[in-house]
Amino acid sequence: MICWNKIQVIKRINFDIEFMNASTFLSIVFMLWNLTTSAQDVVKGFVFEDTNQNGMKERREKGLAGIAVSNGREVVLTNNAGSYELPIGNDDIVFVIKPAGYQVRLNAANQPQYYYIHKPNGSPTMEYKGVAPTGPLPKSVDFALVPQAESDDFRMLVLGDPQVLDQRELGYFEHGIVSEIRNAKDVVMGITLGDLVQSDMNLYPDYISLMAQVGVPWYNVIGNHDLNQDAPADSLHDETFEANFGPATYSFNYGKAHFIVLDDNLVPDPRGGRGQWSGYSQKRLDFVKNDLAHVAKDQLIVLINHIQLKHLNDNSMRLSDRQQLFSFFRGYTNVLALSAHTHQQQQFFYGKEDGWPNETPLHEFNVGASCGNWNSGRINEQGVADATASDGTPRGYVYLNISGNRYTADFKVAGKPKDHQIGLFHRKVLATIWWEGRGHIYANFFMGHKDSKVEYRIDEEDWQPMRHTLEPDPAYVAELYRWDTADTLFRGRRPTEPANCSHLWVAPLTNDRALGTHRIQVRATDDYGRQFVQTSSFRIEEDKY
Structure with missing residues (x-):
């Protein structure tokens, strides 16, 4: 029920809208939508060992203590019974932070199912469909984990921007990249570093089907081409992404490595206009700070963004946000940053002059796009665009090799022997x-x-x-x-x-x-x-x- 003061607000703005400009009208629409979605409640539940692997907590299945759970800002650990409690609003996602030695459930497309979306009213109407109304908050939001053997030495796949424009470019992606990594035998998981599509987010189901063929759990990062560009507020720019992939900011563990995936897009541009900027909301920064409170300082942390941390132009990272982010990593001695976005392959290093608080510089691997130069170039004998990037980097992908808290990276040129470097x-x-x-x-x-x-x-x-x-x-x-x-x-x-x-x-x-x-x-x-x-x-x- 809408409370009395909300009714007064609605009455106050009940005037002739034909003289409003579009920006004012959208702001009012968002304010009204937000009035009915801003109520805060508490979410409770269990993280448990799913012995029969049916995804449902049953009386005989024990809760797991000390497992991190988050609402996208706060991070808490489950108690001895495996239960947790978190504040939650009506536009939030609660998720378990996968611990080492366990796997979350996978759906038929090998997407990790580690989250619960709570949007009783669903997403607001925008060009691309968001989350359908989820209804009342369940009495208990539980997360199933299954033990799995995880070596501290493992390999994973990393893809830069596929950025497919249409069905033809989906074909380039399938035959130029996916065909090589399909049914990969030597990797435990994979991640795509954003810009899954060029702009048509109706292509998400086709992209998901292709990635399912790789045969390993697959994570995704939100890119600047994966946004609801008509979102009336920054908190709503990831509605379609959420509907297809879950939270845009999250973390998980594998072996001795901790992965932090961040949404570094700001839409609409806080400087004004309907464009975008790279940076973090305070909620996302709070999540990183709270998440790191449960990560050992000698652990390898892989910090993942779509847009690079390097300030290359006025649309690069908002430097005040980067400074705050860097400050959270004081004392963390093993950190690797991954990004994509530039459609070039570059290695960046950040020292104290950049605000990085540690003696060892931060290494950022800015991974080349798997679509290369936006799928341009001549069509080869496999029917795939050459797509060499504008810096001469061929179309390809990366193997990230992790051993304890150390890493190496291998760039694989698509269609060439692995030693072609x-x-x-x-x-x-x-x-x-x-x-x-x-x-x-x-x-x-x-x-x-x-x-x-x-x-x-x-x-x-x-x-x-x-x-x-x-x-x-x-x-x-x-x-x-x-x-x-x-x-x-x-x-x-x-x-x-x-x-x-x-x-x-x-x-x-x-x-x-x-x-x-x-x-x-x-x-x-x-x-x-x-x-x-x-x-x-x-x-x-x-x-x-």
Whole structure:
């Protein structure tokens, strides 16, 4: 029932609306909707060991003590009987934070079912459908856990933006990425780092069906293309995502690793207008602080966003939010950040000058998009767009390898052997005449950054260092020129303009060797001490001047 003071508010705004602008009208609609959804109640329930795996708590099934449960802000631990109690409003999700050594129930699409959505009135009407009315709060909201063996050494899949536009691009995603990771045998789970679709969230069921084929529990991050852009308030921008995937901010454990997934989108833009910005609501920041209170400081924490923490432009992370987030991690010695969004592959590092409170810098792996350059480029023999990113990173995905509180990461180029980690570009033939005998070797080390060690040699000469350079990958530029100089249309879509590559090295290529074919070797060492070698060749011929 609506209380008397709410009726007075409604009467006060009962005036002629034809003179309102659209923004004012939407604000009033949201205020009225919020008046009926802001009531706070208490949710109670149990976290229990589901011995018969039917998802229902039965009298003989014991509660589990010390398990974290959250409403998206507060985090509490279950008592000795396995029960918990939390405040909950009428637009909240309560969820269990999966502990190590247990698995939550999975639905038929391998989506973890670790949450209960409480929206008695459902989502407000927007372009894309949100959550249907959930009805009254149940007397007990229980969470079933099943014991499972979890090694401290495990591997998981990480995908950057699929960002599928339509059914055709779903096909690119299926044949270019999913076909390689389908029924993966050596991974325990996977996660997609946002922008699951380009904008049409009616494609979510098709995306979910594809990810179900991988055969492991699959988590998802909300991206800036996964938002209800017509949401009248920031708290409502994830309604369609919630209806399909559950909470947009949550956490879970596996082995000795703790994963924190954050919604770092602000919509509408708090600076004004109907755009968006990257940052965190105070509720999300409070969740991180409260969540970390139950995480050991020497534990590996994987902090996951869609938009990178790096401030690259005015639409990058709101720095005051990043500063508050960083402050929560004081004393945490093993933290990895993952993000996507840029459609480039980059490694960022944050030190004390950036507000990171620890001696060891924070490493952020900004993962390349699985759709690459928005599914542009020529269509290959598999019927998939080439999609090389504008920094020259090929379409691909990542294996994150975790051992205790340490990690390594492997980038896998789709359709290539796993040791294909370097792209080479150079002249194929040099003339003997001196002014025709100059060129360069360019090496794009896909997992590199400016401090990586990259070397080269010709034939059996000594290894020499290559010089890091910040410029477009000439291999990408050359492909773009093919589009621009062709007198017939290629099948596919022209890629975007090139971007400076953060993982590109250069060395001179000269003709001061014998006539004939010579071998080029490039050797790169990653941050984990592993070496990769890529080979190529060039010829020296008599000039025809």
